Amino acid sequence: xxxxxxxxxxxxxxxxxxxxxxxxxxxxxxxxxxxxxxxxxxxxxxxxxxxxxxxxxxxxxxxxxxxxxxxxxxxxxxxxxxxxxxxxxxxxxxxxxxxxxxxxxxxxxxxxxxxxxxxxxxxxxxxxxxxxxxxxxxxxxxxxxxxxxxxxxxxxxxxxxxxxxxxxxxxxxxxxxxxxxxxxxxxxxxxx
Numbered sequence: 001x002x003x004x005x006x007x008x009x010x011x012x013x014x015x016x017x018x019x020x021x022x023x024x025x026x027x028x029x030x031x032x033x034x035x036x037x038x039x040x041x042x043x044x045x046x047x048x049x050x051x052x053x054x055x056x057x058x059x060x061x062x063x064x065x066x067x068x069x070x071x072x073x074x075x076x077x078x079x080x081x082x083x084x085x086x087x088x089x090x091x092x093x094x095x096x097x098x099x100x101x102x103x104x105x106x107x108x109x110x111x112x113x114x115x116x117x118x119x120x121x122x123x124x125x126x127x128x129x130x131x132x133x134x135x136x137x138x139x140x141x142x143x144x145x146x147x148x149x150x151x152x153x154x155x156x157x158x159x160x161x162x163x164x165x166x167x168x169x170x171x172x173x174x175x176x177x178x179x180x181x182x183x184x185x186x187x188x189x190x191x192x
Contacts, residue, residue: 005091018060018061019059022077023054023137024065024144026068027070030070036086043083047078047085047086050142051082051084062077066095069096070096074091074094076089076090076092077092103144103151107151109134114170118172122170125167126167152170
């Protein structure tokens, strides 16, 4: 049996959706999420801190903050339109799996690119590059950057990683660096 949460509308002729961009994620405990879910019109510091992330752009896409239940996985998309409360909301059941999948795909590609291209095990990737290449908005203190950092830190290839000035500065274990291995083989062949 599959169980989820949903919002049902009575006798609507069509489902009309709006393109959205998740600009930031606010991770919450289940208790905090439940309290938020039942008190949406209360002013919140996490909303007021991110009002610049919530707007509608010229093409009609809504840029949102996602409040997400860390344990349960449900989320609420928020467009406060400059207010400190959740003025416009959309319930997103089981969104955590979708976010985690996007984080995983980005981490896989970042590690692969670094391992294939670093000449010495060191690699830097900017948040801007990540945001352009993947379906993730990565900025300092937007929640997504922390989730991606945690995923990258957990990788066996990663010797060290630090978030500095809008980028991840990484050191990959040399055993995983394909370019380094080829350079070493070439140098060994030249010495023969």
